[in-house]
Amino acid sequence: MPQLAFSRRSALRGLGAAGLSAALAGCGVPAAYVPEARREGRDRSGGERSLAFSNWPLYIDTDDEDESRRPTLDAFTEKTGIAIRYTEDINDNDEFFGKVGPALMSHQETGRDLVVVSDWMAARFVRLGWAQKMTRSAQPNVARYLDPQLRSPAFDEGRLHTVPWQSGITGIAYNRKALGREIRSVRDLWHPDLAGRVTLFSGLDESFALLMQGNGVDVTRWNASDFHRMCDQVEGLVRKKHIRRFTGNDYTSDLGKGDVLACQAYSGDAIQLRADNPDIEFVVPEEGAELWAESLLVPNLARHKKNAEALIDHYYAPEVAASLAASVNYVCPVPAAREVLAGSGDRESAALAENPLVFPDDEMRRRLAVARDISSAERAALAKRWNAIVGL
Incomplete structure (x- = not known):
């Protein structure tokens, strides 16, 4: 299970310090966009049985006795003969964008065949034309088993350039015993008995959807008026000192300590x-709550595109997806993995199969929505408004 000291979702920052990220936030540099015809390089997959895979720390299964071993990756290598250079070198979306952006902007190789970035950053790659279109005919597991709710986000209709690695829900955590009542609604956070005892996420991309949903907004089609109405509300709560502070992943320690x-x-x-x-x-x-994903994509000019596509499809086999879900405990993008865990004969696996935070049931799914991402044209103005409230 990932350690709470690090959460991929909480490492995000909408307009990070990286100069390249800020410069391209509006995608206003014509030379940055790469048309589809110029994204593929010479694929060496046939002659080179290897690939380079960049991921976040603590985001894959490891062997209980030897944490350097990753059983699902090892199984792929044993089955295909493809060696994987796996590196956990993504610690922040904007930092990684700044690392690979100059090469992609200059139409050069990044040295990576497969990367995992958060959905809003994947949207930026897709808009800039920095992600290759995948060959779905070579990925039968993806075509068959990908969660229907994640199949066609606004930023990548039909999932032509991206595939979810893991998914998750942004909701509300609370101490039921200490509070002495249930929380059922976002509006419940603004009750007087929580004055000074509530935190919100500081990152724009992490926070806005749930707060809009609390105002009854359909986040699949929100507009600027919805956003500013939400900001007005939060701004008022900050002035009243109802909101204690805005956080990253340190919300877990705040809640744990009371x-x-x-x-x-x-x-x-x-x-x-x-x-x-x-x-x-x-x-x-x-x-409702936001259903989000972190996505796999193949960057432009990747040397081993076919090998990368094969690895993606490997992770969409239900038994492999089940192994990964049992380790990382995020929402599994392969619902069929639930049956694998339920029938495993292992008590912990069976319990995980029934956990709606890993395999949302139908009732929960009716309240989940994939939010429309913030467009490049909107981002600078909306981030300026939000960051002024948060105090960034």
Whole structure:
């Protein structure tokens, strides 16, 4: 299970310090866009049985006795003969964007065949034309088993350039015993008994959807008026000191120590929070919650595109997806993996199969939505408004 000291979702920053990220946030540099016809390089997959895969730390299964071994990757190599150079060198979306951006902007190789970035950053890669279109005919598992709710995000209709690695839910975590009541709605966070005991995420991309949903907004088609109405509300709560502070992943320690009673939270963290303190509850509010993903993509001029596509399809085999889900405890993008875990004969695996934070049931799914991402044209103005409230 990933350690709570690091959460991929909380490492995000909408307009990070990297100069390249800021410069291209509006995608206003014509030379940066790469048309589809210029994205593929000479694929060496046939002659070179290898690929380079960049991921976040603590985001893959490891062997209990030897943490340097990654069983699902090893199984792929044994089956195909393709050696994988696996590196955990993504610690922040904007930092990584700044690392590979100059090469992609200059139409050069990045040295990577496969990367995992968060959905809003994947949107930036797709808009800039920095992600190659995948050959779905070579990925039967993806075509068959990908979660229907994740099949066609606004930034990549039909999932032509990206495939979810893992998914998750942004909802509310709270201490049921200390608060003395249930939280069922985003509006419940603004009750007087929570004054000064609530935290929200500081990152624009992490925070806005759930807060809009609390106002009854359909986040698949929100507009600027919806956004500014939400900001007006949050700004007023800050002035009243109702909101204690804005956080990254340190919300977990605030909640664990009792400094806050309720907060925006991620479903992947909530599983460990509950294991440490059964009084902690995670709720998908009545108005809905955001379903997000972190996506695999093949950057332009990757040397081993076919090998990368084969590895992606490997992870969409239900038994492989089940092994990964059992290790990382995020929402599994392969619903069929649930049956594998349920029929494993292992008590912990069977319990995981019934956990709606890993395999959302139908009732929960009706309250989940994939938010429309912030467009390049909107980002600078919206980030300026939000960051002024947060104090960044």
